[in-house]
Amino acid sequence: MRNDQVFALIDCNSFYASCERVFRPDLAKTPIVVLSNNDGCVIARSYDAKPFVKMGEPFFQAKEKLRRHGIVAFSSNYALYGDISERVMSLIEAMVPGAEVYSIDESFADLTGIPGNLTQFGRDMRAKILRCTGIPVGVGIARTKTLAKLANHTAKRLQVETGGVVDICDPFKRDWVLRNTDVKEVWGIGKRMSAHLEAMGIRTAMDLAKADPWTLRQKFSVVVEKTARELAGTPCLELEEADPPKQEICCSRMFGKRLTEIAPIKQAVATYAGRAAEKLRAQGSVCKRIRVSIRTGMFNPDEARYAQGALVELPYPTNDTLLLTRAAAEAVARIYRPGFRYSKAEVLLLDLRQPGEFTDDLFAVTQPVASDRLMSVLDEINGKYGRGTMHTATVPRTPDWGMRREMMSRSYTTRIDQLWKVR
Template sequence: MLESFRYNDGCVIARSAEAKALGIKMGEPYFQIRQKLRQHGIFAFSSNYALYGDMSQRVMTILEGMAPVLEVYSIDEAFADLTGMPGSLERLGREMRARVLRCTGIPVGVGIAQTKTLAKLANRAAKLWQRQTGGVVDIRKPEKRNRLLQVMDVSEVWGIGRQMTAHLADMNIRTAWDLAQADAWTLRSKFSVVVEKTARELRGTSCLALEEQVPPKQEICCSRMFGKRLHELPPIREAVASYTARACEKLRAQHSLCKKVRISIRTGMFNPDEPKFTKGIICELPYPTDDTRLITKAASAGLELIFRAGFAFSKAEILLLDLRQRGEFTDDLFVATPPMAAERVMGVMDAINARWGRGTMRPAGVPAKPDWGMRREMMSPSYTTRIDQLWTVT
């Protein structure tokens, strides 16, 4: 069985190794390759964010119990500081991999090195040559590190994208080894301090410390494609209210306040038969707030200003700007101030949704089952997050 995941049932956004080998490309429209998938026995699934989030939390919980310090870098990546751990670190890496596989069924790769960039490269090697390495690669010894750097293309290095790869090729830097040997100050003057740090990290000099506590985001975005084209203002207003509520949940989760909100809408950009339109507007709030009601009101007012009849809209985006922590700003005596009860109301709503599920309590403008919602007609069961979808044994 092969897998190919799809966002909004529109295009391929993730592929198994087997799907890649059969030539399934990232971003391909699903309707164009539907028959090809069937011919090769590839199963396509809609995005299931609740399941992904839950499984990610389970994996990170296992790793936190085996490492003294852990930085959760993304939904499927983490850095662990193993300084001072007794015994063989390679053996510990294999124990981590085995425990995650046993408890979640998810195979992972483990890379061990002196720096974050080298650890990422070792992890990449563990995935590329899983059969030979058993999914664990330790490159702390200089000879192993150098051998890996010499066989890895520079594009495999963490943070080196397609354009940077082309620029580095002009300098005859084609492998990770070439980048590690390049003059750091030249890289800094020609590109940036980030590329300089990358080169130093490849040499074994740590420039990127572990972040045990993730700093608050400076911007919070919630953006979704509609499940179908929308031509009227009311359903778009519902979608905007829904996206705003989700963005405000993230805002309160990091204990931040928002002073500006940007709302934008656009039509589909790839159908030559549809007229194109995109527009956004920034709305100033009367005071820094995390109140979903006030931010939704501002976003709705901005939507009415940018909406144009006669277009088939496919997407809306909410962007919370000018974020600040409580106590990091000085109130103005001559402007409005937030009601004392607003914070308590939002706290109660978040507590209810945390206990009974997201959307249990929501703004009146957000429907429970909108007809414009994201299409996920082939979503896999939520085995770990919904009791009505648990496996049954007969």
């Protein structure tokens, strides 16, 4: 890795809440929280809501507090967030030589060789993303990915002073940030690890940067060693422009209400199997096993508890939604027990590989060509007209067991019947 390499981390500010504000300019100065599936708990907060609501706080406990402080709650709208995320990432990729999408709201960028003032370049990126998507971002620039993450943290922490962009390629600026950042704020250092480090006298990011890397490796792990080296300015992490195929694919949801009959549970599992199959085909993989599990609520002392799963071996490596749905239904029939109130189901695809990587014998059954063609048409139609346009007959159009999202905003960018209207 070159010593002159420069990384940037572009991170969307309060991303879910910012997405909600894009099409609701009337909420520009109103604190916002976004809730988890079934409106369970708080999973995102705008900056002005953070002093009043804790992350993960159950919604039913926070209702009165939200009302008292004028905080508006939204159900999670993942279709909207995913679409806006793609727009932000596309803008970033068009402005830099290389980029790595790290999460739905974060992207590392390679700024190596870009001429001129990098701080100004970061401000230009920030202004363009805000102008084209309405999403505010912070930009951290440094010689390593870990330092770029730290610079981004500083840009958000001192947003008024920095304008949302911090460049610590200069050693003096880097050392100031390291000295003024607690070790628990370093990327990859959690609460438990920071407690061990503080017991060794390592309390700031600067302390970790100066610690002996080999001692850290022997006492903790190679990951902590690399983190210390990166803080000291030695690049150890490359930019990963292509995500490796996942080794497992999971689709898991809480039901909108408790289910007692097997028919709606099968419908729900068929829905999850179809979504998992879409993800499987998107990464060009096939699977040989599927595991299905169902369970009741586990925290109500007045309800009987039950949880069970079943593994199904598929007849051949496949990404066929129809075959996976049949296998999932078979698993539900094996593990369902009457007399319980079920709250959640999960579909897990296992033993994933690329086509041709399975070493079966010459006469082994393989996925029919007709199945490949059918799945290709299915994905093409759903890609053009929206997910769920075409699905298996076992999946109802409007299930009564669907997720409870009573405060969900409109899908402004993904559904033509919910486009933004300007009067």
